[in-house]
Amino acid sequence: MFPLDPTDELFQFTSLPSQQNAIQHQDNKLSFTTCIDTAHLPRKRNYSRQRKSSAFVGDKDDYRSDKKKRKMIHRDVERQRRQEMAVLYASLRSLVPNEYLKVTRSVSDHIYETVNYIRHLQDKIQELSDKRDCLKKLSNTSNNVAPDCPTSCLECSCVTVEPCWAGVEVLVSTGFTQGLPLSRVLSVLTSEDLSIVSCSSTKVNGMLLHSTESEVNDGAGASMYLSYRRKLADLKVKTSSKILKW
Amino acid sequence: MFPLDPTDELFQFTSLPSQQNAIQHQDNKLSFTTCIDTAHLPRKRNYSRQRKSSAFVGDKDDYRSDKKKRKMIHRDVERQRRQEMAVLYASLRSLVPNEYLKVTRSVSDHIYETVNYIRHLQDKIQELSDKRDCLKKLSNTSNNVAPDCPTSCLECSCVTVEPCWAGVEVLVSTGFTQGLPLSRVLSVLTSEDLSIVSCSSTKVNGMLLHSTESEVNDGAGASMYLSYRRKLADLKVKTSSKILKW
DNA sequence: ATCCCCACGTGTCGAA
DNA sequence: TTCGACACGTGGGGAT
Incomplete structure (x- = not known):
């Protein structure tokens, strides 16, 4: 990648694809193994803080330059978006217990296991609150002095x-x-x-x-x-x- | 996109980027709104069912052709991968109750809300089972047969x-x-x-x-x-x- | 040396 | 028009 023209407007980390990407990649893979607690991200997108193409007066070939700038901006925005996604994946993964994501490491595997995990959680909550409700009802209409069987609590008469x-x-x-x-x-x-x-x-x-x-x-x-x-x-x-x- | 050489090997849906992509896109957006229950996907990757480049005897410029084939295969594989991801996103989204994903529709928002939802589920389970354990312990040390207060129904001792x-x-x-x-x-x-x-x-x-x-x-x-x-x-x-x- | 996965840059569509 | 989001095709790196 030739560095394009180093425009003044562009800011932050200019893309250095060959090297930087490798680093990012590596970093990303590492962050998957650690437990990340990033739930309080600033949610609404605030990419593209650039000023709005500065009311382009100027030559005709500013058009070309402008187009390139737009592309670079777009490129950066996309990069940030991807980074955010990676962070989200990581935080998602950090929530799923290890026994769910067996040996697999790919994002799709993680999401798949996340789906299973959520199902499991929902089932568990259903089961727990069912039991609870049953006990509650039983204690309200209250009858059976003895607790009957722990699994199926009867709606029995008093x-x-x-x-x-x-x-x-x-x-x-x-x-x-x-x-x-x-x-x-x-x-x-x-x-x-x-x-x-x-x-x-x-x-x-x-x-x-x-x-x-x-x-x-x-x-x-x-x-x-x-x-x-x-x-x-x-x-x-x-x-x-x-x-x-x- | 010029159609490249229509090789015999390629199969299934050859890429028709301009039109087909639009359709896929639309379709995808639709599938997000419906409730998808696709948990039992064949998990292990089985893209690329092609036969292995068929022991390439032949001319030198078969090399070029081969390279192109590989690219097309790669392209298709990637497409399939993306589709799978979309399905996974959808099934993830279908699990999260609507009040979590407020108005937002983007994938990253969904994942973000999924993270919150999982946290919520875990907290709820923790709370429920804490209560349960507490009651159990309480009923082991003490000995009430009848449930005393209506809120805390005892898993009572005998x-x-x-x-x-x-x-x-x-x-x-x-x-x-x-x-x-x-x-x-x-x-x-x-x-x-x-x-x-x-x-x-x-x-x-x-x-x-x-x-x-x-x-x-x-x-x-x-x-x-x-x-x-x-x-x-x-x-x-x-x-x-x-x-x-x- | 094959397969898989990821990140990249780009085109494009729909909605402010 | 602009901006956010998505799918695309591609290169490269890391496994087996």
């Missing part, structure tokens, strides 16, 4: 009806403030042909836990196993659906 | 120790399959100077819920309120930490 020694154990856990009054629970239970044998209420960490044991009233304990199971299942549905309709 | 009519109610919920055997629970309880008054086990949604009521053995019910509270608190820690060490 009422469990289970067989017990005497007959049926109904466990109701409810919020302390806005919760279900005990009287309501009891009235529902008695309306289901249950005679309540014992009833205890405990406050567990701000939750009320009403535990009642009842005998099933019809047939006076003549509960064959099958019918018992059926009744129980039936009762579960009825009781919980009734009580849950606050 | 043991609660609460006052009850008779004395102390210990509730242990455990997994059905890999869980804590009841005998283990009972042995821990008896080792804590608790005489078990009643014990019931129910299965709730695949979880075993062991509910035991015990009297505190020393002082035989001479539990002043304060000492009772202290004992209870003490018991909570000891029992849950013991039992939880499965």
Whole structure:
């Protein structure tokens, strides 16, 4: 490259392609390995600070010179643009954990892995916040005293009806403030042909836990196993659906 | 561009720079607006499927022709590479939510916003999993079954120790399959100077819920309120930490 | 000595 | 017209 005419207007680093480029290149490759934290770049483009071709009075062949200047300016602008891109690539790469960009070093590989990484991040956030929401909801409608399984947290009702020694154990856990009054629970239970044998209420960490044991009233304990199971299942549905309709 | 010599070897789309480029350009800009889901690209480069210059026997000026062919091949390869980059950019962009890439449309802006977005994602994950870990730790050292405050829902432990009519109610919920055997629970309880008054086990949604009521053995019910509270608190820690060490 | 990748300078198109 | 952005073709350097 012949140096063109060394115009006064041009500034900064004039292009020295053969040598300088090699250096830039090398530098660039190095910067890929280091962790770069350049997020707060001045965003809007401010290339081309030149004054606007200075109201060209003058000879006719200034036209030629002007054209060359424009080209040089353009060239520099493009160079700066490329540099910015390189910096952006680097900062992008510095964000992606090393196990993603395996052995590969090319920019396209990096971007590809970045895409995968972003997907992974999104999935992870989705998973985490799903779990969180589930727990939150569970603690709001609040029912199951026991945490069920960690993977699939059930949207379960706050009422469990289970067989017990005497007959049926109904466990109701409810919020302390806005919760279900005990009287309501009891009235529902008695309306289901249950005679309540014992009833205890405990406050567990701000939750009320009403535990009642009842005998099933019809047939006076003549509960064959099958019918018992059926009744129980039936009762579960009825009781919980009734009580849950606050 | 004069068409060079139309060599037989060249294939596919020969470059038609003036027109074709415009079309490509347009097409590319369009593809930026749509949502592209191209993550499963064949990753390793497979440009340049040409046969290897076919063992060049022949005239001396085949050298010239060969050189030109190489250039054309190179040109095509580069074009493909650029296309791939464009696709990657597009798929990157399609992952970043719209509020990030404000009005800007340039590739560097997109990458810049991508960087910010990744940072945001990482922060969010950090926050979420921090909360989660905190809750987990909290639930390991302490022992609440019920979620206390609605914002921080506990990944709660399986043991609660609460006052009850008779004395102390210990509730242990455990997994059905890999869980804590009841005998283990009972042995821990008896080792804590608790005489078990009643014990019931129910299965709730695949979880075993062991509910035991015990009297505190020393002082035989001479539990002043304060000492009772202290004992209870003490018991909570000891029992849950013991039992939880499965 | 082939392939791959990168940076370069340039032409050009669309929008201020 | 000017300016920003993109695709292009090309040279060169570094791998395998």
